[in-house]
Amino acid sequence: MTTQETVLHPAAIIEELKKNEFTHVVWLPDSETNFMYQLLTNEPSLDLVPVCREGETMAIAAGLWVGGKKPVVLIQNTGIFESGDSIRGLGLDVNQPLVMLVGYRGWSRHGITPDSAARFIEHILHAWGISYYLIETDDDAGRITSALEEAERTSKPVAVLVGTEFGA
Amino acid sequence: MIGNTDAVRLLDSKREDSVLVATMNANNVGFGLPSITTKEPLDFPISGAMGKASSVGLGLALAQPNRKIMVLDGDGSLLMNLGTLVTLSNKAPKNMYHFLFDNGVYAVTGGQPVPGAGKVDWEDMAKGAGYAAVFSFDNLEDLTTGIDQVLATQGPVFIHLAITPEVENTPVAFRPRASRSVQTAFRELPVALSSD
Ligand SMILES: Cc1ncc(C[n+]2csc(CCOP(=O)(O)OP(=O)(O)O)c2C)c(N)n1
Ligand SMILES: [Mg+2]
Numbered sequence: 564m565t566t567q568e569t570v571l572h573p574a575a576i577i578e579e580l581k582k583n584e585f586t587h588v589v590w591l592p593d594s595e596t597n598f599m600y601q602l603l604t605n606e607p608s609l610d611l612v613p614v615c616r617e618g619e620t621m622a623i624a625a626g627l628w629v630g631g632k633k634p635v636v637l638i639q640n641t642g643i644f645e646s647g648d649s650i651r652g653l654g655l656d657v658n659q660p661l662v663m664l665v666g667y668r669g670w671s672r673h674g675i676t677p678d679s680a681a682r683f684i685e686h687i688l689h690a691w692g693i694s695y696y697l698i699e700t701d702d703d704a705g706r707i708t709s710a711l712e713e714a715e716r717t718s719k720p721v722a723v724l725v726g727t728e729f730g731a
Numbered sequence: 732m733i734g735n736t737d738a739v740r741l742l743d744s745k746r747e748d749s750v751l752v753a754t755m756n757a758n759n760v761g762f763g764l765p766s767i768t769t770k771e772p773l774d775f776p777i778s779g780a781m782g783k784a785s786s787v788g789l790g791l792a793l794a795q796p797n798r799k800i801m802v803l804d805g806d807g808s809l810l811m812n813l814g815t816l817v818t819l820s821n822k823a824p825k826n827m828y829h830f831l832f833d834n835g836v837y838a839v840t841g842g843q844p845v846p847g848a849g850k851v852d853w854e855d856m857a858k859g860a861g862y863a864a865v866f867s868f869d870n871l872e873d874l875t876t877g878i879d880q881v882l883a884t885q886g887p888v889f890i891h892l893a894i895t896p897e898v899e900n901t902p903v904a905f906r907p908r909a910s911r912s913v914q915t916a917f918r919e920l921p922v923a924l925s926s927d
Contacts (some may be wrong), residue, residue: 587793612793612822615814622783623818626752626790629775629920634790652780653787657917 571727573599575701576664577606583711585662586632587612589620593639593666594728617642621649621720624661639666640684640724650720655691658718662710667697667724688722695722732895733871735832736762741871742801742830743769745878749799749828750775750791750920754784756838756897757803757830760909764803772923775916776909782811785819785829792824792886795924799882801828806853807837807845813856819887820861827887829862834896842898857889869893 576599580588588603589612590596603611614620617638624634643650643665654661669678676682688695694713696706707723714721735756743751743764753764754777760766768774775791777784788802809815809831819827835848857865864884868874874892881890899906 589790610793612789612818614818616812619783619786619812619815619818622780622786623790623793625917626787626792627794628790629787629917629924630791630794631921631925632790632794649780649783652778652913653783656779657914659917 571698571700571703571725573602575704576707577602577609579704579707580635581606581608583708584633585635586610587624587627587634588637589614589623589627589634590637591617591620591639591642593642593668596637596664596666596725597728599637616645618646618649621646621654621659621661621663625653625657625659628659628661634661636661636663638663640668640680643684643687643722644680650691650693654720659720660714660718661720662707662714663720663722664707665722665724667726670724670726672726684724693720693722695724697724697726699726732869732893733874735759735834735894735897736767737871738832738874738892738894739764739803740767741875741878742803743767745882746770746773746801747799748773749801750795750924751801751803752777752784752788752791753803754778754808755805755832756834756894757805757832758909759897759899760907762897765909765911771911772919774911775920776911776913778913782808782815784808785815786812788827788829789815789819789822789824792827793822796824796826798924799826799828800824801830803830803832806831806833806835806848810845810847816857816860816862823863823887825886828882828890829857829887830890830892832892832894834894836896836898838896838898841900842896853891857891862887862889864888865891867891867893
């Protein structure tokens with residue numbers, strides 16, 4: 564594998580979002596998606612909706628979806644912990660086909676995971692019956708498409724864990 | 732103070748093709764929107780995620796810029812999601828009308844006072860957050876006279892309403908259920924909004 568393939572570039576994610584014709588990115592920044600901001604603000608086909616707290620994202624996405632748009636949520640795993648009642652009440656209970664890109668803070672791949680944000684996140688998703696995909700390199704970006712297909716097929720929120728901080 | 736039903740009835744009478752995103756007492760089955768609505772297909776009842784009616788309304792306002800979105804919010808609910816004032820004013824949808832039903836209490840759960848009842852200045856809050864315009868009404872006559880001007884003002888507009896608390900003490904399991912649930916709205920609204 565070349566170094567190129569082992570790095571995740573924000574452009575790879577944005578390309579995938581464009582390919583799937585997402586219209587809005589509802590988000591609160593995290594270090595995993597650090598370099599994405601500039602690219603997102605320069606991308607005319609994606610409208611950025613910044614929030615103050617992550618629990619807003621699923622609710623805003625719900626309104627966008629009902630209004631005929633195609634939103635994607637972009638937050639950190641800590642934000643998933645913060646958003647429990649929104650995911651339950653305005654995601655799962657109403658069958659919202661929502662893709663949530665989630666920064667996997669603390670994911671180490673080594674079996675030693677000191678950060679509880681990483682230790683708990685998959686268990687929480689399992690508890691809710693939310694499927695998830697993992698993205699670590701540019702080659703994995705296509706999993707966003709798989710997640711969207713699953714979200715639409717099952718009418719449920721699906722998570723995509725972003726397991727690397729982006730390269731610049 | 733303004734009666735809960737009177738306020739909802741007046742807003743419903745001015746709705747035209749607006750979507751009404753209503754929660755808590757404004758959405759009460761017996762004396763809120765479900766009991767008086769004249770355009771149920773464009774009602775968006777929000778239950779099941781306390782505090783998020785204005786967030787759903789924001790998404791809807793961004794998706795449907797040519798249609799007014801009227802959010803009928805509760806004070807306890809807004810306190811639970813205060814950041815929404817800033818999120819909303821930052822995106823500044825011109826078609827957003829955010830009505831706050833300030834009854835000073837958590838009416839649905841038995842009328843316990845909300846934190847800061849009588850102390851918080853909601854007009855200042857909304858102004859400080861950056862809403863394009865802010866109104867406040869504490870009686871039905873003024874609201875009836877002023878509502879046309881409110882709805883002619885470019886959004887996002889915040890409208891503070893001093894509402895008489897109406898507390899329900901019937902155990903939740905015994906309260907009547909709305910015929911139109913949030914799930915129904917989720918199924919039917921996308922079709923209603925795309926077809927008219
Ligand atoms: C996250 C969460 N916490 C607590 C509750 C319980 N609860 C249901 S309704 C309600 C009161 C709502 O108060 P307000 O928004 O002021 O509306 P009102 O009942 O006064 O019309 C509360 C606390 C809940 N449903 N969800
Ligand atoms: Mg109240």
